[in-house]
Amino acid sequence: MYSFAIPLLAAALPAIPLAPRAGEQIRVTDAVSGKALNHAIVWLTEESPTPLGGEFWYSLKMETDDEGCVVLPNAKRNENEEWCFVDAEGYSPLMIPAGDLSNQVSLTRGQNVEIRMMDVFEQPVAGAQLGWMLGCGHLPDSRTAVTNEQGIAILRDISPDRDAEWWPSGPGVLADYLTPEWNDNRTQVLLRCEPGSVQEGTVLGHDGKPLVGGYVGQPNRHRGPWCRTDADGKFRLFGAESRNLWIRDPSGHDLSVVPGSVPGISRLIDLSRPEEESLQLTIKLVEGEGAEKPGSFAGVPIRLVRKSDGWNTRARADAAGSVAMAAPVGAYLAIIGGGLGSFSQAEANLEVSAQANMEHQVKLSLRPATHVILPANLEG
Numbered sequence: 001m002y003s004f005a006i007p008l009l010a011a012a013l014p015a016i017p018l019a020p021r022a023g024e025q026i027r028v029t030d031a032v033s034g035k036a037l038n039h040a041i042v043w044l045t046e047e048s049p050t051p052l053g054g055e056f057w058y059s060l061k062m063e064t065d066d067e068g069c070v071v072l073p074n075a076k077r078n079e080n081e082e083w084c085f086v087d088a089e090g091y092s093p094l095m096i097p098a099g100d101l102s103n104q105v106s107l108t109r110g111q112n113v114e115i116r117m118m119d120v121f122e123q124p125v126a127g128a129q130l131g132w133m134l135g136c137g138h139l140p141d142s143r144t145a146v147t148n149e150q151g152i153a154i155l156r157d158i159s160p161d162r163d164a165e166w167w168p169s170g171p172g173v174l175a176d177y178l179t180p181e182w183n184d185n186r187t188q189v190l191l192r193c194e195p196g197s198v199q200e201g202t203v204l205g206h207d208g209k210p211l212v213g214g215y216v217g218q219p220n221r222h223r224g225p226w227c228r229t230d231a232d233g234k235f236r237l238f239g240a241e242s243r244n245l246w247i248r249d250p251s252g253h254d255l256s257v258v259p260g261s262v263p264g265i266s267r268l269i270d271l272s273r274p275e276e277e278s279l280q281l282t283i284k285l286v287e288g289e290g291a292e293k294p295g296s297f298a299g300v301p302i303r304l305v306r307k308s309d310g311w312n313t314r315a316r317a318d319a320a321g322s323v324a325m326a327a328p329v330g331a332y333l334a335i336i337g338g339g340l341g342s343f344s345q346a347e348a349n350l351e352v353s354a355q356a357n358m359e360h361q362v363k364l365s366l367r368p369a370t371h372v373i374l375p376a377n378l379e380g
Helices: 006-011
Strands: 023-030 041-046 060-063 069-073 082-087 094-097 104-107 111-118 129-133 143-146 152-158 165-169 188-192 197-204 215-221 224-228 234-240 245-248 254-258 267-270 279-284 301-306 312-316 322-327 330-336 346-352
Touching: 041 069, 060 069, 082 104, 094 104, 129 152, 143 152, 165 234, 215 234, 224 234, 254 301, 254 312, 301 322, 312 322
Parallel strands: 023 104, 111 188, 197 267
Antiparallel strands: 023 069, 041 060, 041 082, 082 094, 111 152, 129 143, 129 165, 197 234, 215 224, 215 245, 245 254, 279 322, 301 312, 301 330, 330 346
C-alpha cells in the first residue's frame, strides 16, 4: 500500500549484459547463517550531480548463481564515484564503494517500518514521496514509499540500524534531510517536515526552443532538490528554497543560474539572447577598507542574470578588477566569484537602464576579506 522498492522496479528494466571477461568473484550470503543467497541482485551505479528521487540508474546489473556468486569486472573495482548496490528479497540492502568490495558481502534480514510524516502543525503530510538512501544523496534511493492520506507509508525490507538518509519530496514539503524519531522497538518512525514551496514554469534553451530533459534545481544538498523538464520544457520543482535555481542540460552541465521564482506562479525562463539593444555596463571590483590585499582580481568570474526571464551573460575581471559587459535594460542579479576560484561567491542586485552615470555601491564579502563596489556607468 503506497509503497514500492526502487530496486524491484529496476529489476524489471532490461539488464545490461555482463561481457565474458576475467574478473573477481563476489559471493552474497546471509549474515547469520552464512547461507549463499541465489537470485540476489548486484548493481553498479555512479553518483549523479542531478539525482532525482524515485529513479534508479545503473551501469551494470548481475544476478547471483546457485552458489550466491557473481563475477565483477576488474575495470569497475576502483573507479571514482562508482558504487555497488546489493539486494535480495527479504533482506536489507547494502551500498558499498566499488573499490571497497570484499569477496563476500553479507546481508541481514530486513523488516518493514511504518513511516509517519507530520508537518510543523502536527498535521499528516499526504502524497509525499520519501527516499531512504544509503551511501550519499548523489546515489539512487535504496527504498522509496509514498504517504497515504493519513501521512503513513511503509518502507519494506530495511534495517532501522543502518546509517541512512531520509529525504522527502512533495507539495508543501521542504526538500531537506530529515531526522528520524523512532519508537522503542524501532518498528515505527516519525519524520517532521518543514514547509516548502512548489516552483514551476517552462525553460527555453539558448536556441529559443523548449529545453527537453534538462534539469532545474538547487545543489544545496547532495540530493538537490532537482527535477527534469518534459517534452514541452515544463518543470515542477518541489521543496526548493527561495534562492537561485540552477539550469542544467540533459548531460548535467550548467547552462544558467537564475533567481528563484514566486511559488505557485508559472514562469518562463528564456536562455536565448533577447532581441533588444544592449547597453555597456562597467563593473569595478574595489578593495574595502582594512581588507587583506588580494594581489590580483584577474580571472574573477562575474555573471549577470536578468530577473525577468533568466537571460544571462558572463565575463571575467582583469587584474585591476574591471570588466565591461553588454546587457539589455532590466533588473539583474550579479553573481561574483564562486566556482573553483580563489574567491567565494557573492551576489548583488543592480539595474541596467538608459540613465547615464548611474552608480551602484554594494559591499560584498569575498575570499580573502575583500569588498566589492559596483559603480555602473551606462551609455546609450
